[in-house]
Amino acid sequence: xxxxxxxxxxxxxxxxxxxxxxxxxxxxxxxxxxxxxxxxxxxxxxxxxxxxxxxxxxxxxxxxxxxxxxxxxxxxxxxxxxxxxxxxxxxxxxxxxxxxxxxxxxxxxxxxxxxxxxxxxxxxxxxxxxxxxxxxxxxxxxxxxxxxxxxxxxxxxxxxxxxxxxxxxxxxxxxxxxxxxxxxxxxxxxxxxxxxxxxxxxxxxxxxxxxxxxxxxxxxxxxxxxxxxxxxxxxxxxxxxxxxxxxxxxxxxxxxxxxxxxxxxxxxxxxxxxxxxxxxxxxxxxxxxxxxxxxxxxxxxxxxxxxxxxxxxxxxxxxxxxxxxxxxxxxxxxxxxx
Numbered sequence: 001x002x003x004x005x006x007x008x009x010x011x012x013x014x015x016x017x018x019x020x021x022x023x024x025x026x027x028x029x030x031x032x033x034x035x036x037x038x039x040x041x042x043x044x045x046x047x048x049x050x051x052x053x054x055x056x057x058x059x060x061x062x063x064x065x066x067x068x069x070x071x072x073x074x075x076x077x078x079x080x081x082x083x084x085x086x087x088x089x090x091x092x093x094x095x096x097x098x099x100x101x102x103x104x105x106x107x108x109x110x111x112x113x114x115x116x117x118x119x120x121x122x123x124x125x126x127x128x129x130x131x132x133x134x135x136x137x138x139x140x141x142x143x144x145x146x147x148x149x150x151x152x153x154x155x156x157x158x159x160x161x162x163x164x165x166x167x168x169x170x171x172x173x174x175x176x177x178x179x180x181x182x183x184x185x186x187x188x189x190x191x192x193x194x195x196x197x198x199x200x201x202x203x204x205x206x207x208x209x210x211x212x213x214x215x216x217x218x219x220x221x222x223x224x225x226x227x228x229x230x231x232x233x234x235x236x237x238x239x240x241x242x243x244x245x246x247x248x249x250x251x252x253x254x255x256x257x258x259x260x261x262x263x264x265x266x267x268x269x270x271x272x273x274x275x276x277x278x279x280x281x282x283x284x285x286x287x288x289x290x291x292x293x294x295x296x297x298x299x300x301x302x303x304x305x306x307x308x309x310x311x312x313x314x315x316x317x318x319x320x321x322x323x324x325x326x327x328x329x330x331x332x333x334x335x336x337x338x
Contacts, residue, residue, distance in 0.1 A: 005318040006213035006296060008227070008289075012203040014309045053094035053109065054169055054194045055248050057234055061173070061191035062087045064115035072183040079184075082117055087188070088236040089113030089123070090195070090246040090271075095168065103132030104166045111144060112246055112271040112288075113188075122273070123148055123188075124288060127156075129172075131164035140164030142174050142190070150297075154178060156188060169194040201233045201245075203311060205252065211268075213317075226255035229267075233274060240278060247272035247287065266292065274311070281305045285313050 064087040068079035091111045098105035106129040113123035127144035142158045156176035165171050172192040177185050209227040229252035237244040252268040272287035283305045287298045298315035306312045 008315045009210045011208040011312045012205050014201050053092045056091050056192045057195045058089050059191045063189045066186040069181040069185050077183040084115040084117050086116045102134040103130040105130050110271050131166045204230045227252050242275050242277045245274040276308050
């Protein structure tokens, strides 16, 4: 058995103008159409997750559909199609060297989508995108390797189809699915563009942030150790009941502790989702953190709110896992109130 237990105290705040904007959004009575971002997402400079990657946000027109698409001949399925009431999230895009001179190539990392059906479907993964003109007309292909609620990794592919813009920050308007929309399938229609700096609210961990616990992969125990670093919140959905944010650009480090020699833990990265109820009384945070190569999932469930845009939350993860379980499981992410 592999044992691990982590307690993360995440205490942070936005700066000035971002704090005021976020507070106004949470208390706003209006609802954004579909998963449309605030107007600020369309203006200003772009925000990179690193020197070579850019954060993208799903926009209006993005849909998640699952069920029976038919088209299977004599063995065609019978049943309804289900359309998610919202399909939101973010991913990172970076340009890479293309093995084919007729195409521009891109890597997609940190896919962090949420589709809301009867409960939330948390979608994580990575993939590849290419666009080019091999025969004169512009064609594109998007391939994503995705986990839905911690299930097996499944390939979603658009095939090589007309369209695409290319360039440093290509726009997306493309569908991917598992088996060509034959019989039972799941189709993700992705409409996305690069997120502007104005649409991202940076957060900085303060001196109250810390981590403690045991990590089996390095056979080391962490006493309460300060965390430093930053992350950002991207507003992706607003309803009369709650506001939803994608947690991106997580870059945390352990404070130097020579006695414990934790320098080999290295940086902590990951993604997540944050919900704040409109009245400010409740909140929920899920984080998918990579610590020493292990993906550790935290989910607070719905808990008492804090003075958002301040974020002051304690997260816990404790598991006894088979040695063959390298990644653990992902949360269902269900958003509900008792």
